[in-house]
Amino acid sequence: MKLLKTLLILLFSLVIVSCSEKDDTPKEIEVQDFVWKGLNAYYLWQDLVPDLSDRRFGNDQELYSYLSGYDNPANLFYSLLYMPNEYPKDPNRTYSWIVDDYIALERAFEGTRETTGMKLEGVDFADGSGGYYVYVYDVVKGSDADTKGVTRGMIITEVNGTTLTRANVNTLFSANSFTIHLADYNGGNPTTNGTTITLTRSLVTENPVKVTNVITQGSNTIGYLMYNQFADEFDGNLNAAFANFKSSNITDLIIDLRYNGGGSVQTATYLGSMVTGQFTGELFSKQVWNHKVMAVTDPNLLVNNFTNRILNKDRNGNIVLDETINSLNLNTVYFIVSDDSASASELVINSLKPYIDVKLVGIQTYGKHVGSITLYDSDNFRRTGPNLKSHTWAMQPIVLEIQNKNGENAPEGFIPEVIMDEDPGNLGVLGDPTEPLLERTIQYITTGAKRIPFSRKTTQFSPSWNSNMILPDYNNMYVELK
Template sequence: MKLLKASLIVLFSILLVSCSEKDDAPKNIEVQNFVWKGLNAYYLWQDLVPDLADRRFNNDNELYSYLSAYDDPANLFYSLLYMPNEYTKDPNRTYSWIVDDYIALEEAFAGIRLTSGMKLEGADYADGSGGYYIYVYDVVAGSNADAQGVTRGMIITEINGTTITRGNVNDLLDNDTFTIHLADYNGGNPVSNGTTITVTKSQVTENPIKVTNVITNGSHTIGYLMYNQFSRNFDGELNAEFAKFQSAGLTDLIIDLRYNGGGSVQTATYLGSMITGQFNNELFAKQVWNHKVMEVTNPDLLINNFTNQILNKDQQGNVVLDEAINSLNLNTIYFIVSDDSASASELVINALKPYIDVKLVGTQTYGKHVGSITLYDSDDYTRNGDNLKSHTWAMQPIVLEIQNVDGENAPEGFIPEVIIDEDPGNLGVLGDPAEPLLERTIQYITTGAKGVPTMKKGVQFSPSWNSNMMRPDYNNMYVELK
């Protein structure tokens, strides 16, 4: 989205000289200066953090003295966050983060990561003994785990010969190469079967379009799409899948977001427009920024409208994708969701609800209705702005709340009408009509039956653990500062 940066600079110069154009701070606190001024300008809860107040410092020297107390820019960054609103589910995590290598951050948004390829979830032993195991719920195509034969449904009780616990699981997986020890499920009380597989992390580009197919069931022609990240680098591929759905003459569509923690708001808008098509140019979602941004920004620049065209540009403003959207003009959509469905996934659900009938199958979604931007250390905080500093630090602070056309969102997440959870002992094959969650969604489509909630019992500890939590972009939703 495009902000009126010139107006912001005028406003900030009235409030405090330090908040206007970013002067050259002493080299030893250059990054700290960037951190404070970027958060002062854009952080959603800036007015609730005393040390980010516009009049906190009388001049730059006072600010520099304050910044000099922080040798590590990351410590400064996290000290300036408004924690009660930043993350209510886990006080040890935050929606905002900072990195010292923005290339890696940009690659993560593009689906490029250093990974073994295994996606894992943790569970307690069913017998209440306190034992703990992890299981593979997905494997990234083209990864080393894929090449070594790791498959969905494998149960892991040890790594490198060490028994897995809640406390050590992250450390055990934090190696470039490690050996997993497999076990038989045994009713949720895994028993080692002696099989081991050694996997090595590598740089992998994950296509977020995991599975697509068309399923015929009686008079229903049902499209199915498992979509795992809202990545603008794959907008063309996503649009191509909807062209296939158009040709198939679908009566119904299922979009599986159970593992989708979010991503680009623009891509979410494109997906909503592909599902529909009859609401072109009507409001898809609107953004609420901090009061300083709202006061100087044309409200029309803070909305995302349904569209019939994909128009993506790179950071230099060059068009990289320009094509008509393939829309299905549906009046009903079915989403498979879980507590791993967050941010941009919830945005699509929320934005479509006022317009069409949105049906949900699975478990309650995560509940995250705020979004971020990437701030770089340049005059206008963009990657291609003037005077981009030579360091590679960047920030990803929360800057906006997002709402649908009725001004609504769901901070606690969305509760499906059909409640069904995955069972580690019977995960099934993704995209197969017999996979339990897909099978139940097809039944919902063809019969309308909501049935009795089906939840896994005695296997999931609270708070839950998922290997995606180790990623810096976990459950992120972002817009682009242009």
């Protein structure tokens, strides 16, 4: 709450138009006015965008005239982003985004989305012919795909009878209902086998605690967790998984983040505290906001510390989860990672590194060390703030860079000691000790061996498409000011 009050003082002192004057904003540019003022106050790179400067407009009318030049609030929003920092990885995306339906955005943060349940990766044919296919790497439990028998490892070469290409893959899989045509792998040059499945999107809630196992390997008792999103709605499930590891007296821990694009910084802090336990109260990570926020904020309010308790509240301040964290007090942890491991996944890796031995298996992580908040069109930019407007536009701008206790992060991602990518011709069953990446990590634990003959990533998988790219919260990391 102290941070919220500090930021509100900042907003009221620096935004051109005061709250008492905000009601005079022309109705036709109401959302545009919200966009400009929110970015002016919070955007991490505000000082590098000339049109967001505090001195850009001399009075209200100059601002309104400028905003009137944008009929679509989204066009205004994206015109005000600092592009060199917004999309260093992918010129077709930005880290900040705006939505016209914040209900869907809030659901996504809770793990609830409109989906068929398939998670897909795109790959070029191995023979260099220009052919393109996708494979199913995961299926959401309870989804239409799950119900109709779609499984990990299935190969798809056509949708609705249309051959897949890099150009049409997003469009074909974005429909509410479609028919997939399955194929045999055939050494990376799939051939259609005549099987089809028709799938329909529905609202599905995914438990990100995908798989938990305890594996005995000689004298090692290894806990395995596949964790797919840092969603605070499931913090209790995550803590329960660690209770099982604790009661099983595991000697080693593998956390599989290969499909985890991020989520809540608070949940990331909880996970780090579950792995350890011996550092309660010490610095897990620290946030760097724009110069205006930093100038008026106590640095102690911008840190996340290791904790021994989960204390989650809803947006109205009501406690929804209050329980002791099940900590393992480990000095070493193993992570399975990929180029889909981003944001909060990388935060956990980065924040644990100064304290314990962190070992990685997989391929280089995505590299995203900045985070966002959700801004709503109310007097204080809060969902529960005074005078919340009737429209459902909301913004998710980047507002902070996050660092570990040594002031470090990894903008280019983390490179594993053991380099190994998935092979669509041999994916295995997630959580099974013979699944290739898990098997290799177990070998790393029991033998210390790091060498592997080659990485398939360089021969087949670059660049690739992932169906999660179309999600509103793709590779997001966020904090909540409750």
